[in-house]
Amino acid sequence: xxxxGEVFAQxxxxxxxxxxxxxxxxxNIASVNYHFRDKEGLYREVFRYAMEQSRERYLACPIDxxxxxxxxxxxxxxxxxxxxxxxxxxAPWQAMMFFREMLEPTEIFDSLVEEQMRPYQQLIxxxxxxxxxxxxxxxxxxFSAFAALSLCGAFHSxxxxxxxxxxxxxxxxxxxxxxxxxxxxxxIGGVRALKSSAK
Amino acid sequence: xxxxGEVFAQxxxxxxxxxxxxxxxxxNIASVNYHFRDKEGLYREVFRYAMEQSRERYLACPIDxxxxxxxxxxxxxxxxxxxxxxxxxxAPWQAMMFFREMLEPTEIFDSLVEEQMRPYQQLIxxxxxxxxxxxxxxxxxxFSAFAALSLCGAFHSxxxxxxxxxxxxxxxxxxxxxxxxxxxxxxIGGVRALKSSAK
Amino acid sequence: xxxxGEVFAQxxxxxxxxxxxxxxxxxNIASVNYHFRDKEGLYREVFRYAMEQSRERYLACPIDxxxxxxxxxxxxxxxxxxxxxxxxxxAPWQAMMFFREMLEPTEIFDSLVEEQMRPYQQLIxxxxxxxxxxxxxxxxxxFSAFAALSLCGAFHSxxxxxxxxxxxxxxxxxxxxxxxxxxxxxxIGGVRALKSSAK
Amino acid sequence: xxxxGEVFAQxxxxxxxxxxxxxxxxxNIASVNYHFRDKEGLYREVFRYAMEQSRERYLACPIDxxxxxxxxxxxxxxxxxxxxxxxxxxAPWQAMMFFREMLEPTEIFDSLVEEQMRPYQQLIxxxxxxxxxxxxxxxxxxFSAFAALSLCGAFHSxxxxxxxxxxxxxxxxxxxxxxxxxxxxxxIGGVRALKSSAK
DNA sequence: TATGAATGAGGGTTCATTCAT
DNA sequence: CATGAATGAACCCTCATTCAT
Numbered sequence: 001x002x003x004x005g006e007v008f009a010q011x012x013x014x015x016x017x018x019x020x021x022x023x024x025x026x027x028n029i030a031s032v033n034y035h036f037r038d039k040e041g042l043y044r045e046v047f048r049y050a051m052e053q054s055r056e057r058y059l060a061c062p063i064d065x066x067x068x069x070x071x072x073x074x075x076x077x078x079x080x081x082x083x084x085x086x087x088x089x090x091a092p093w094q095a096m097m098f099f100r101e102m103l104e105p106t107e108i109f110d111s112l113v114e115e116q117m118r119p120y121q122q123l124i125x126x127x128x129x130x131x132x133x134x135x136x137x138x139x140x141x142x143f144s145a146f147a148a149l150s151l152c153g154a155f156h157s158x159x160x161x162x163x164x165x166x167x168x169x170x171x172x173x174x175x176x177x178x179x180x181x182x183x184x185x186x187x188i189g190g191v192r193a194l195k196s197s198a199k
Numbered sequence: 200x201x202x203x204g205e206v207f208a209q210x211x212x213x214x215x216x217x218x219x220x221x222x223x224x225x226x227n228i229a230s231v232n233y234h235f236r237d238k239e240g241l242y243r244e245v246f247r248y249a250m251e252q253s254r255e256r257y258l259a260c261p262i263d264x265x266x267x268x269x270x271x272x273x274x275x276x277x278x279x280x281x282x283x284x285x286x287x288x289x290a291p292w293q294a295m296m297f298f299r300e301m302l303e304p305t306e307i308f309d310s311l312v313e314e315q316m317r318p319y320q321q322l323i324x325x326x327x328x329x330x331x332x333x334x335x336x337x338x339x340x341x342f343s344a345f346a347a348l349s350l351c352g353a354f355h356s357x358x359x360x361x362x363x364x365x366x367x368x369x370x371x372x373x374x375x376x377x378x379x380x381x382x383x384x385x386x387i388g389g390v391r392a393l394k395s396s397a398k
Numbered sequence: 399x400x401x402x403g404e405v406f407a408q409x410x411x412x413x414x415x416x417x418x419x420x421x422x423x424x425x426n427i428a429s430v431n432y433h434f435r436d437k438e439g440l441y442r443e444v445f446r447y448a449m450e451q452s453r454e455r456y457l458a459c460p461i462d463x464x465x466x467x468x469x470x471x472x473x474x475x476x477x478x479x480x481x482x483x484x485x486x487x488x489a490p491w492q493a494m495m496f497f498r499e500m501l502e503p504t505e506i507f508d509s510l511v512e513e514q515m516r517p518y519q520q521l522i523x524x525x526x527x528x529x530x531x532x533x534x535x536x537x538x539x540x541f542s543a544f545a546a547l548s549l550c551g552a553f554h555s556x557x558x559x560x561x562x563x564x565x566x567x568x569x570x571x572x573x574x575x576x577x578x579x580x581x582x583x584x585x586i587g588g589v590r591a592l593k594s595s596a597k
Numbered sequence: 598x599x600x601x602g603e604v605f606a607q608x609x610x611x612x613x614x615x616x617x618x619x620x621x622x623x624x625n626i627a628s629v630n631y632h633f634r635d636k637e638g639l640y641r642e643v644f645r646y647a648m649e650q651s652r653e654r655y656l657a658c659p660i661d662x663x664x665x666x667x668x669x670x671x672x673x674x675x676x677x678x679x680x681x682x683x684x685x686x687x688a689p690w691q692a693m694m695f696f697r698e699m700l701e702p703t704e705i706f707d708s709l710v711e712e713q714m715r716p717y718q719q720l721i722x723x724x725x726x727x728x729x730x731x732x733x734x735x736x737x738x739x740f741s742a743f744a745a746l747s748l749c750g751a752f753h754s755x756x757x758x759x760x761x762x763x764x765x766x767x768x769x770x771x772x773x774x775x776x777x778x779x780x781x782x783x784x785i786g787g788v789r790a791l792k793s794s795a796k
Numbered sequence: 797t798a799t800g801a802a803t804g805a806g807g808g809t810t811c812a813t814t815c816a817t
Numbered sequence: 818c819a820t821g822a823a824t825g826a827a828c829c830c831t832c833a834t835t836c837a838t
Contacts, residue, residue, distance in 0.1 A: 587790020
């Protein structure tokens with residue numbers, strides 16, 4: 001029944017109907033109320049499932065370099081992040097659900113932030129801090145980490161827009177490596193520029 | 200009836216009810232069908248209205264620098280962009296509607312892209328091209344322009360998320376100037392890094 | 399505004415909308431309520447108008463023979479009746495409205511019966527009585543008159559059905575004369591058969 | 598829920614409300630949409646049901662004479678037809694629905710004609726042909742068959758009109774036998790008259 | 797545990813009518 | 818007289834939920 005997430009992702013919580021969900025899963029409509037008590041219960045469960053899978057995915061794809069110069073380590077981690085995000089065997093609905101929660105947070109948003117996003121955000125922050133030096137203003141570190149991640153996310157969430165804007169260009173999974181190179185280079189450049197200007 | 204956009208932005212097209220819309224506007228429910236024929240007609244009209252306002256806002260805030268070094272001109276334009284986006288008297292629902300269209304495009308999305316976003320995208324591209332040099336690969340120019348704009352957008356659209364992540368930090372309109380400084384510095388750094396690596 | 403009858407005839411009283419009516423007549427919707435007070439008021443007026451026109455039409459097409467043998471006179475009158483009914487310049491909606499009233503009588507039905515149908519029915523009855531002889535049972539006379547008229551009406555009201563049943567046959571206005579010949583012959587034959595059996 | 602046909606027959610498809618239907622049947626309004634998907638779905642089903650019942654009714658009332666002279670056989674069949682139509686335990690709404698379809702055909706009308714009416718029409722035609730002789734013009738046969746059946750139908754569908762016209766006379770089920778005698782005599786007379794004139 | 801039937805709340809839409817201009 | 822705007826009632830339909838089997 002986890003494929004019900006597709007519907008939630010595609011339509012949003014309110015617009016998604018358990019009718020469509022159960023039809024895709026070839027189960028009875030009433031079973032939703034039996035197993036999850038509520039439509040909301042189903043949503044919560046699907047969300048938990050998505051977070052779990054997301055965590056596993058990061059664990060399954062280990063950090064490929066914990067050594068090297070700080071900038072190289074940040075680059076490597078961002079490359080991994082992009083790789084996971086654009087992974088072809090990753091259901092695209094999971095990212096969609098996360099995005100929806102950011103636009104209109106429900107009560108579940110808290111757990112998403114705390115359990116999933118903050119830890120990763122802090123990992124990126126530490127890598128950024130290594131690049132910028134330990135005595136850098138915390139604000140700048142946070143800004144950089146957020147900028148780096150949101151940039152990665154933007155290329156994923158705005159796929160449809162980019163497709164429409166540049167029909168002959170491709171900034172998606174098909175040439176994910178080249179995209180990763182562009183993004184990481186850009187981010188590192190941005191981070192270093194902040195380092196220089198902070199002096 | 201333009202304040203109906205708030206509901207569309209907050210709830211999404213399907214989940215928004217004309218009941219709530221008309222209640223906020225203190226008008227009869229049936230008036231929607233009279234004036235706009237449809238719920239969809241109302242949505243279209245609200246969207247047009249948002250685009251119109253957005254255009255006016257950019258015209259009202261004149262470009263503050265058409266001279267100076269290329270990087271300075273790009274910085275100035277991004278600063279203006281951020282200033283317009285975080286403008287306190289700007290209804291926050293407009294950005295929200297645009298964002299929703301990017302996530303799940305309707306038939307309206309085309310006009311949004313062509314009339315509103317592509318022209319501005321091209322303006323940024325030309326500024327980026329000035330920084331990178333005219334013989335830069337088109338792909339890199341496009342990437343940089345999109346990255347710059349999406350970075351600005353990210354700090355606006357993820358306000359709630361940032362608030363939750365860093366309750367004591369502020370990356371929003373209240374200190375928009377400082378944010379603009381960080382973003383523009385980051386972007387210029389990123390663009391320059393691409394320039395260097397492309398050689 | 400008399401062309402509004404078309405809508406009433408085509409859709410029925412309830413299903414007809416004054417919107418469609420006023421659109422066809424190129425007038426304002428509110429004018430209906432101004433001139434006729436009600437939708438029902440409009441209907442009544444249109445009905446009156448139809449009855450008036452129907453009367454005029456019969457007067458305009460005078461009885462072509464008041465002499466000859468009784469059977470010939472009945473035949474002549476039925477031929478005239480069919481001729482009027484299938485008259486090409488006669489709006490088909492008038493018959494339709496009358497038929498609708500027969501299926502679901504409203505308060506206007508009474509006046510239709512008394513002012514319009516009963517007089518004509520009595521005219522046919524008298525012609526039938528001439529054929530059958532004056533001492534014929536009243537019941538038989540009435541039956542024959544009704545049968546004759548309803549037979550004429552059936553070929554008009556069931557046009558669509560006949561078209562579907564016999565796509566290559568035509569029992570309508572285009573060869574109204576031949577149809578009249580068939581019907582009148584049939585009716586006279588029927589009436590005479592009743593005369594014989596009554597003995 | 599088959600008693601919903603009463604409402605459709607009385608009011609017509611558009612004017613009939615599922616509210617009234619469900620109230621009569623003492624069921625929830627939404628159940629219509631659950632079982633028949635649509636108001637139209639309900640209509641279709643009710644119509645099918647009516648046709649089914651109509652067929653059964655004819656089977657239940659066996660042909661009472663397959664021998665005798667041709668005119669006697671036609672008479673017998675018409676008598677049976679009238680008997681079925683005026684059968685006291687026959688819901689009057691079924692004829693009404695058929696009649697409505699003839700006046701304003703919907704997409705259902707086709708199946709009504711093909712499955713129900715054409716076969717019976719052809720039966721009557723063959724009986725008429727026996728009376729008239731096999732080398733009679735097809736057109737005359739068709740005309741006679743239609744005239745015979747529409748005459749039977751007219752006395753049923755115009756009951757209310759006849760009641761108003763002759764309040765003290767009765768041409769309905771109560772003395773159905775006498776009516777049948779009148780009609781069949783009339784029809785045979787008409788058919789024979791056509792036979793004579795065709796020579 | 798699973799399923800088909802039933803239900804009530806709520807949503808969008810239509811439409812006749814009224815009102816102010 | 819004419820008209821555009823506004824309104825409330827009513828209708829069909831969807832959908833989450835409950836219930837009996």
